[in-house]
Amino acid sequence: MSKTVLFKNRPAGKPTISDFELISEETPSPGEGEVLLAARYISVDPYLRGRMRDEESYIEPFKLNHPMESMVVAEVVESRNTNFQKGDHVTGMLQWKELQTSRGNGLNKVDTDLAPLPAFLGVLGLTGLTAYLGLDKIGKLRAGDTLVVSGAAGAVGSVVGQIGKIKGCMVVGIAGSDEKVRHIEEEFGFEKGINYNTAKDLKKAIAEACSDGVDVYFDNVGGEILDAVLANINKDARIINCGAISLYNETEIPVGPRPEGILIKKTALMQGFLVRDHVKDFGPALRQLGAWLKEGELTYDETIVEGFEKLPEAFIGLFEGKNMGKMVVKV
Ligand code: NDP
Structure with a gap:
C-alpha cells in the first residue's frame, strides 16, 4: 500500500489540517516506458496556498479531491524506461504520494555527490x-x-x-x-x-x-x-x-x-x-550556487519534518514561521 495526501477543501483563511485527507491506495506498478518512484523528500512552499484558491493565476489551481503536488526528490525503485535506472534520484513536480509512476517527463536526475538530497529542493533547487x-x-x-x-x-x-x-x-x-x-x-x-x-x-x-x-x-x-x-x-x-x-x-x-x-x-x-520565467538561466545559476557552496561562501538551513503524514502540518507551519531555511518533509 502507498499513502497519498488529497486536497479536500479550499480554505477561507489560514489552511487547517482538515483541508487535507490522508488515504491509502494500492501500490502502483509501472507500465512499459514508466518508472516507479518512491518519494524521499517533499517540498512544502508558500505559493501552494495560491493554488488552493479557485482563481486564475500563473499556475493551475489544485482540484478538490485530487492529490496535492510540489517539487519532490524521489528514488527510482523500478524502471521500465531506458532513461532511468533503479537507484537513480530525480527531482520533479510530483504528487504528494509515497509511491507513484511516471513516464519521466519533467524529471531531472540529481548528482548525489554534489549535496545531500534535500538541498535539491532548497539552495540547489x-x-x-x-x-x-x-x-x-x-x-x-x-x-x-x-x-x-x-x-x-x-x-x-x-x-x-x-x-x-x-x-x-x-x-x-x-x-x-x-x-x-x-x-x-x-x-x-x-x-x-x-x-x-x-x-x-x-x-x-x-x-x-x-x-x-x-x-x-x-x-x-x-x-x-x-x-x-x-x-x-x-x-x-x-x-x-x-x-x-x-x-x-x-x-x-x-x-x-x-x-x-x-x-x-x-x-x-x-x-x-x-x-x-527564467528556466533558460537555471543551468548557469545552479553552477554558481554549487560553486559558492563548495567554496564555503554560501551555506543553508533546512527544517526537516519527518513523516509523510506530516505534510499538511509542515505546510501550515510556513505561515507560523516554524521553519529556519527550507522546510521539507522526509518521507
Ligand atoms: P520561507 O522559507 O521564507 O517560509 C515562509 C516564511 O514566511 C516563514 O518562515 C515566516 O518567517 C514568514 N512569514 C509567514 N507569515 C508571515 C507574515 N504574515 N508576515 C511576514 N512574514 C511571514 O518560504 P520560501 O523561502 O519558500 O518563500 C519566500 C517567499 O518567496 C514566499 O512569499 C514565496 O511565495 C515566494 N516565492 C516566490 C517565487 C517566485 O518565483 N516569485 C519562488 C519561490 C518562493 P518569519 O518567522 O520571519 O515570519
Whole structure:
C-alpha cells in the first residue's frame, strides 16, 4: 500500500489540517516506458496556498479531491524506461504520494555527490534559483549597496542575504523572531536583523539599520513590511516583488499607502518576479550556487519534518514561521 495526501477543501483563511485527507491506495506498478518512484523528500512552499484558491493565476489551481503536488526528490525503485535506472534520484513536480509512476517527463536526475538530497529542493533547487535570479534580473546588486530582505531566515531570504554579502553589500534582514534575527547576524553575517514582531516602529527601525537608505529590497512578504521599506528607499532603488506571504491567507487584501508617489520621487523600479520565467538561466545559476557552496561562501538551513503524514502540518507551519531555511518533509 502507498499513502497519498488529497486536497479536500479550499480554505477561507489560514489552511487547517482538515483541508487535507490522508488515504491509502494500492501500490502502483509501472507500465512499459514508466518508472516507479518512491518519494524521499517533499517540498512544502508558500505559493501552494495560491493554488488552493479557485482563481486564475500563473499556475493551475489544485482540484478538490485530487492529490496535492510540489517539487519532490524521489528514488527510482523500478524502471521500465531506458532513461532511468533503479537507484537513480530525480527531482520533479510530483504528487504528494509515497509511491507513484511516471513516464519521466519533467524529471531531472540529481548528482548525489554534489549535496545531500534535500538541498535539491532548497539552495540547489527552486528557492536558491529564486534568490539568485531575482537579484540578478531585477536587483542588479552593486558592491556597497544596502540590500534589505524580508523572510530573511527563510529558504529564499537566507540565500538572498548571503549573495548580498558575497557581492559586497550591506545586508539587513527582517524576520519574525529574535532567534531568527540572531541566526542571520551570527551565522550568515548580515549587518543587522530586525524582528518585525517586536519592532515598535518598523519604518524607524529600518531607517536606523540602513543609515544610507535602501538601494535594493528583496520582498518575500509584502503588506506592511513592504510599506515600511518603501518609506526608506534611495533614488533609483530596485524592489523585487518575489512573494507576499503576509497576504496569502487574507480574504480581503488590505490597502496600504499608495506607492506611486515614492516610486516617482525616487525613480525606483518595483517589479514582480517569477522564477519559472527564467528556466533558460537555471543551468548557469545552479553552477554558481554549487560553486559558492563548495567554496564555503554560501551555506543553508533546512527544517526537516519527518513523516509523510506530516505534510499538511509542515505546510501550515510556513505561515507560523516554524521553519529556519527550507522546510521539507522526509518521507
Ligand atoms: P520561507 O522559507 O521564507 O517560509 C515562509 C516564511 O514566511 C516563514 O518562515 C515566516 O518567517 C514568514 N512569514 C509567514 N507569515 C508571515 C507574515 N504574515 N508576515 C511576514 N512574514 C511571514 O518560504 P520560501 O523561502 O519558500 O518563500 C519566500 C517567499 O518567496 C514566499 O512569499 C514565496 O511565495 C515566494 N516565492 C516566490 C517565487 C517566485 O518565483 N516569485 C519562488 C519561490 C518562493 P518569519 O518567522 O520571519 O515570519
